[in-house]
Amino acid sequence: MATAIFGGGCFWCTEAVFDTLEGISLVEPGYCGGHVERPTYEQICGADTGHIEVIRIEYDPSVISYEVLLEIFFATHDPTTPNQQGNDVGPQYQSAVFYQDDQQKTAAEAFVAKLDASGVWPVPVCTKILPDQKFWVAESYHHDYFANHPQQGYCQFVIAPKVSKLVKLFGERLKHK
Numbered sequence: 001m002a003t004a005i006f007g008g009g010c011f012w013c014t015e016a017v018f019d020t021l022e023g024i025s026l027v028e029p030g031y032c033g034g035h036v037e038r039p040t041y042e043q044i045c046g047a048d049t050g051h052i053e054v055i056r057i058e059y060d061p062s063v064i065s066y067e068v069l070l071e072i073f074f075a076t077h078d079p080t081t082p083n084q085q086g087n088d089v090g091p092q093y094q095s096a097v098f099y100q101d102d103q104q105k106t107a108a109e110a111f112v113a114k115l116d117a118s119g120v121w122p123v124p125v126c127t128k129i130l131p132d133q134k135f136w137v138a139e140s141y142h143h144d145y146f147a148n149h150p151q152q153g154y155c156q157f158v159i160a161p162k163v164s165k166l167v168k169l170f171g172e173r174l175k176h177k
Contacts, residue, residue, distance in 0.1 A: 001025065002061050004069050004104070005032060005135060007052040007096035008077035009085025013159050014055045016146035017076045017166050022175050023063025028056045029138040029145075032098050033130060041139055047090045052128075054098065056135050064173065066104055070111045073097075075169055076162050079115070079127040086158060095127040098135075105129060 008014040011029035019027045031039050034051030044051050059069065077085055079095040099105040108129045115125050146159045167174065 001058050002066070003100050004057045004059065004066060005054050005098035005100070005132070006057070006069075006073045007032065007054040007094060007098070008073055008079075009053070009093045009095070010088050010158070011053040011055050011138065011142065012145040012154070013077070013085070013162050014073075015144070016159050016163050017072065018055060018057055018069075019144075019147075020163070020166065020175055021059075021064060021072070021170075021173050023060045023173075024057055024175075025060065026056075026058035029142045030054055030056060031092075031136045031138065032133050033096065039136055041142065044092045045090070047092065051092060051136070052094050052096050053092050053138075054096065054135070066107055067111070068173070070097075070108060072166065072170055072173075074111065074115060074125075074127075076166055078121075079112075079125045080121045080123045082126045095125075097127060097129050098132050099129060100132050105131075 015027050015029050018024055031044055031051040032054045034049040036049040039049050039051050043049050083091045083094050085093045097108040099108055112125045146155050149155050
Protein backbone atom coordinates (compact mmCIF):
# COMPACT_ATOMS: atom_id res chain seq x y z
CA MET A 1 0.00 0.00 0.00
CA ALA A 2 1.02 3.60 -0.62
CA THR A 3 -0.10 6.97 0.75
CA ALA A 4 -1.21 10.17 -0.97
CA ILE A 5 -2.26 13.40 0.74
CA PHE A 6 -4.33 15.97 -1.15
CA GLY A 7 -5.97 19.22 -0.16
CA GLY A 8 -8.69 20.13 -2.63
CA GLY A 9 -10.78 22.54 -0.59
CA CYS A 10 -13.32 21.10 1.81
CA PHE A 11 -12.25 17.61 2.86
CA TRP A 12 -15.86 16.43 2.80
CA CYS A 13 -15.74 16.86 -0.99
CA THR A 14 -12.42 15.17 -1.61
CA GLU A 15 -13.22 12.30 0.74
CA ALA A 16 -16.50 11.64 -1.11
CA VAL A 17 -14.69 11.55 -4.46
CA PHE A 18 -11.78 9.29 -3.53
CA ASP A 19 -13.70 6.95 -1.24
CA THR A 20 -15.53 5.46 -4.23
CA LEU A 21 -12.46 4.41 -6.23
CA GLU A 22 -11.18 0.89 -6.81
CA GLY A 23 -7.77 0.30 -5.23
CA ILE A 24 -8.31 2.72 -2.36
CA SER A 25 -8.58 1.10 1.06
CA LEU A 26 -8.78 4.20 3.28
CA VAL A 27 -9.66 7.88 2.90
CA GLU A 28 -9.28 9.95 6.05
CA PRO A 29 -10.04 13.66 6.44
CA GLY A 30 -7.55 15.71 8.40
CA TYR A 31 -5.19 18.65 8.56
CA CYS A 32 -1.64 19.17 7.28
CA GLY A 33 0.91 21.93 7.04
CA GLY A 34 0.33 24.00 10.15
CA HIS A 35 2.18 24.93 13.29
CA VAL A 36 -0.38 23.93 15.95
CA GLU A 37 -0.19 20.50 17.57
CA ARG A 38 -3.44 18.48 17.46
CA PRO A 39 -5.49 21.24 15.82
CA THR A 40 -9.26 21.26 16.05
CA TYR A 41 -11.68 22.12 13.28
CA GLU A 42 -12.57 25.32 15.12
CA GLN A 43 -8.89 26.34 15.21
CA ILE A 44 -8.47 25.56 11.51
CA CYS A 45 -11.51 27.70 10.68
CA GLY A 46 -9.83 30.59 12.53
CA ALA A 47 -7.40 30.66 9.57
CA ASP A 48 -4.28 31.26 11.65
CA THR A 49 -2.92 27.75 12.32
CA GLY A 50 -1.38 27.31 8.86
CA HIS A 51 -3.19 24.01 8.30
CA ILE A 52 -4.91 22.92 5.11
CA GLU A 53 -7.93 20.59 5.07
CA VAL A 54 -6.67 17.39 3.40
CA ILE A 55 -7.43 13.76 2.90
CA ARG A 56 -4.97 10.95 3.46
CA ILE A 57 -5.46 8.14 0.97
CA GLU A 58 -4.13 4.61 1.37
CA TYR A 59 -4.09 2.94 -2.04
CA ASP A 60 -2.78 -0.06 -3.92
CA PRO A 61 -0.48 1.21 -6.70
CA SER A 62 -0.96 -2.05 -8.62
CA VAL A 63 -4.66 -1.14 -8.98
CA ILE A 64 -4.57 2.67 -9.21
CA SER A 65 -1.45 4.71 -9.88
CA TYR A 66 -0.43 7.96 -8.25
CA GLU A 67 -0.69 9.62 -11.67
CA VAL A 68 -4.34 8.55 -11.95
CA LEU A 69 -4.97 9.88 -8.44
CA LEU A 70 -3.50 13.21 -9.55
CA GLU A 71 -5.68 13.21 -12.66
CA ILE A 72 -8.81 12.65 -10.54
CA PHE A 73 -7.72 15.20 -7.94
CA PHE A 74 -7.20 17.95 -10.51
CA ALA A 75 -10.39 17.07 -12.43
CA THR A 76 -12.64 17.32 -9.37
CA HIS A 77 -11.67 20.69 -7.88
CA ASP A 78 -10.54 24.13 -9.08
CA PRO A 79 -6.77 24.31 -8.62
CA THR A 80 -6.58 27.97 -9.71
CA THR A 81 -8.19 29.78 -6.78
CA PRO A 82 -5.74 30.54 -3.96
CA ASN A 83 -7.19 29.82 -0.52
CA GLN A 84 -10.62 29.10 -1.95
CA GLN A 85 -12.95 26.48 -3.39
CA GLY A 86 -16.22 28.00 -4.51
CA ASN A 87 -17.83 29.73 -1.53
CA ASP A 88 -15.37 28.11 0.90
CA VAL A 89 -12.78 30.83 1.49
CA GLY A 90 -9.72 30.77 3.74
CA PRO A 91 -6.18 29.37 3.82
CA GLN A 92 -7.51 26.00 5.02
CA TYR A 93 -9.06 25.52 1.54
CA GLN A 94 -5.81 25.95 -0.42
CA SER A 95 -5.26 23.37 -3.14
CA ALA A 96 -2.23 21.30 -2.11
CA VAL A 97 -0.34 18.08 -2.69
CA PHE A 98 1.78 16.83 0.21
CA TYR A 99 4.21 14.51 -1.53
CA GLN A 100 5.52 11.43 0.25
CA ASP A 101 8.71 11.00 -1.78
CA ASP A 102 10.66 12.44 -4.74
CA GLN A 103 8.68 10.35 -7.21
CA GLN A 104 5.38 11.87 -6.05
CA LYS A 105 6.92 15.35 -6.08
CA THR A 106 8.13 14.92 -9.66
CA ALA A 107 4.77 13.49 -10.76
CA ALA A 108 2.82 16.36 -9.16
CA GLU A 109 5.11 19.03 -10.63
CA ALA A 110 4.88 17.43 -14.08
CA PHE A 111 1.09 17.21 -13.87
CA VAL A 112 0.76 20.89 -12.92
CA ALA A 113 3.14 21.89 -15.74
CA LYS A 114 1.06 19.83 -18.18
CA LEU A 115 -2.16 21.44 -16.97
CA ASP A 116 -0.72 24.94 -17.26
CA ALA A 117 0.63 24.23 -20.77
CA SER A 118 -2.70 22.77 -21.90
CA GLY A 119 -4.65 25.96 -21.34
CA VAL A 120 -7.46 24.03 -19.63
CA TRP A 121 -7.63 26.78 -17.02
CA PRO A 122 -7.63 30.50 -17.94
CA VAL A 123 -5.14 31.24 -15.14
CA PRO A 124 -2.17 29.25 -13.80
CA VAL A 125 -2.64 26.42 -11.31
CA CYS A 126 -1.88 27.61 -7.77
CA THR A 127 -1.78 24.18 -6.12
CA LYS A 128 1.01 24.07 -3.56
CA ILE A 129 3.31 21.08 -3.89
CA LEU A 130 4.68 20.56 -0.40
CA PRO A 131 6.80 17.97 1.39
CA ASP A 132 5.04 15.49 3.66
CA GLN A 133 4.13 17.00 7.00
CA LYS A 134 2.42 15.78 10.14
CA PHE A 135 -1.11 14.63 9.36
CA TRP A 136 -3.69 15.22 12.06
CA VAL A 137 -6.88 13.15 11.74
CA ALA A 138 -10.03 15.27 11.75
CA GLU A 139 -12.73 14.86 14.36
CA SER A 140 -14.96 11.82 13.90
CA TYR A 141 -18.01 13.81 12.76
CA HIS A 142 -16.10 14.81 9.59
CA HIS A 143 -15.54 11.19 8.52
CA ASP A 144 -17.85 9.89 5.77
CA TYR A 145 -19.71 13.19 5.89
CA PHE A 146 -21.28 12.91 2.44
CA ALA A 147 -22.32 9.29 3.00
CA ASN A 148 -23.84 10.15 6.39
CA HIS A 149 -25.57 13.40 5.34
CA PRO A 150 -26.57 13.04 1.66
CA GLN A 151 -29.66 15.25 2.05
CA GLN A 152 -27.82 18.13 3.72
CA GLY A 153 -27.74 21.25 1.50
CA TYR A 154 -23.95 21.48 1.19
CA CYS A 155 -23.81 17.82 0.24
CA GLN A 156 -26.47 18.19 -2.45
CA PHE A 157 -25.24 21.43 -3.99
CA VAL A 158 -21.44 21.20 -3.61
CA ILE A 159 -20.38 17.58 -3.07
CA ALA A 160 -22.90 15.70 -5.23
CA PRO A 161 -21.87 17.55 -8.45
CA LYS A 162 -18.22 16.62 -7.81
CA VAL A 163 -19.17 12.98 -7.31
CA SER A 164 -21.30 13.11 -10.49
CA LYS A 165 -18.34 14.54 -12.40
CA LEU A 166 -16.16 11.71 -11.07
CA VAL A 167 -18.70 9.13 -12.23
CA LYS A 168 -18.92 10.74 -15.67
CA LEU A 169 -15.16 11.05 -16.20
CA PHE A 170 -13.84 8.05 -14.26
CA GLY A 171 -16.80 5.68 -13.91
CA GLU A 172 -14.70 2.68 -14.91
CA ARG A 173 -12.55 3.24 -11.79
CA LEU A 174 -15.40 3.01 -9.28
CA LYS A 175 -15.52 0.24 -6.70
CA HIS A 176 -17.88 -2.59 -7.57
CA LYS A 177 -20.55 -2.92 -4.93
